Amino acid sequence: xxxxxxxxxxxxxGFTSFQSITNYNSQELGLARALLKRGVQTDIFYAxxxxxxxxxxxxxxxxxxxxxxxxxxxxxxxxxxLNKIIKQKKYDLVQVTEESSIISFFAAVCAKKYxxxxxLSQGMYESHKGFFxxxxxxxxxxxxxxxxxxxxxxxxxxxxxxxxYLNSKNFKNVEVLPIGLSTHNFNIxxxxxxxxxxxxxxxxxxxLENRRNPxxxxxxxxxxxxxxxxLFLCIGSGPMAKEVIENKPKNVQVIENVLQKEIKNYYSxxxxxxxxTDYEIFGMxxxxxxxxxxxxxxxxxxxxxxxxKNKTYSFLEKSLDSKRWMQKIDKFLFDEELIKKVKRDLSxxxxxxTWESLVDDYIxxxxxxxxxxx
Numbered sequence: 335x336x337x338x339x340x341x342x343x344x345x346x347x348g349f350t351s352f353q354s355i356t357n358y359n360s361q362e363l364g365l366a367r368a369l370l371k372r373g374v375q376t377d378i379f380y381a382x383x384x385x386x387x388x389x390x391x392x393x394x395x396x397x398x399x400x401x402x403x404x405x406x407x408x409x410x411x412x413x414x415x416l417n418k419i420i421k422q423k424k425y426d427l428v429q430v431t432e433e434s435s436i437i438s439f440f441a442a443v444c445a446k447k448y449x450x451x452x453x454l455s456q457g458m459y460e461s462h463k464g465f466f467x468x469x470x471x472x473x474x475x476x477x478x479x480x481x482x483x484x485x486x487x488x489x490x491x492x493x494x495x496x497x498x499y500l501n502s503k504n505f506k507n508v509e510v511l512p513i514g515l516s517t518h519n520f521n522i523x524x525x526x527x528x529x530x531x532x533x534x535x536x537x538x539x540x541x542l543e544n545r546r547n548p549x550x551x552x553x554x555x556x557x558x559x560x561x562x563x564x565l566f567l568c569i570g571s572g573p574m575a576k577e578v579i580e581n582k583p584k585n586v587q588v589i590e591n592v593l594q595k596e597i598k599n600y601y602s603x604x605x606x607x608x609x610x611t612d613y614e615i616f617g618m619x620x621x622x623x624x625x626x627x628x629x630x631x632x633x634x635x636x637x638x639x640x641x642x643k644n645k646t647y648s649f650l651e652k653s654l655d656s657k658r659w660m661q662k663i664d665k666f667l668f669d670e671e672l673i674k675k676v677k678r679d680l681s682x683x684x685x686x687x688t689w690e691s692l693v694d695d696y697i698x699x700x701x702x703x704x705x706x707x708x
Contacts, residue, residue, distance in 0.1 A: 381413060412436065433505065512687075540619060617635075
């Protein structure tokens, strides 16, 4: 039986897609940095982009490990060597991500075998859609869900909708804890400073893909073609990047590759942030916008409902109606009284979204799992 102390944990990202720690504000790394300041050491496990296992020491007591994977379908697969590491290191606690992940399932079963408590971190709040995806989801549920549920000591849901999703699958001991924002990369000196344009800037940061509706952003931008004082700035790449670039009006600028340390430059020049997404597990960009003092217009989704509920600096839209979106964007661009209030409220909330402000809640949740397992 494991002791009830908490000194070293493992955090496992349960997908076979490669996760860069330089081009993305990693949730796992941000949490681990905050945990280290509280005396908890962390090993993070990501899928390697090749067949080699590598380890990067971020700090004394914080390591990022890339392990080779065998892809099965989509981002599902098996992470090679992970179970052996869990057995050898005997962590005080193992945190896995998403109940529909095969990697997370095997890690949880392995940890339970060695009496290590397992916390499930859940963001997904809907089953996969589409004919083949639905069949795979049902097959996964039939084979894995029950034994996975038995292997999990407790669960952390990123949003209320994620909690309801886990409850529908009969997971027990579920609590809602938001994820935080790591400010580490924002403090790195960036010599390539960018001056703010002499225009109002409507900013989008994210993947240029179908569920984020980048063509709707172009539709919005066209409504502002008669206003030479408004620029739409899209930061990101993805499967729709070529289509966006080829069809963008003259008041849209697309920048495909930006490092995390450069992100602050673009938020600092933005007057409003937009995210017309169909589905958002949480929304790191919402946290970044709050941190950098930028109001938000977005769709109603799990992340926006939890993070931006009743906030003066956000408008949540039910649909992609370009006329309504333009009205809301205009308020943040041109309503001086609202702009003043928004700046005050954003300034108050800035530090509430960082990992430093949230980490103690995670430690409390971890210790509750230790007690349940003891």
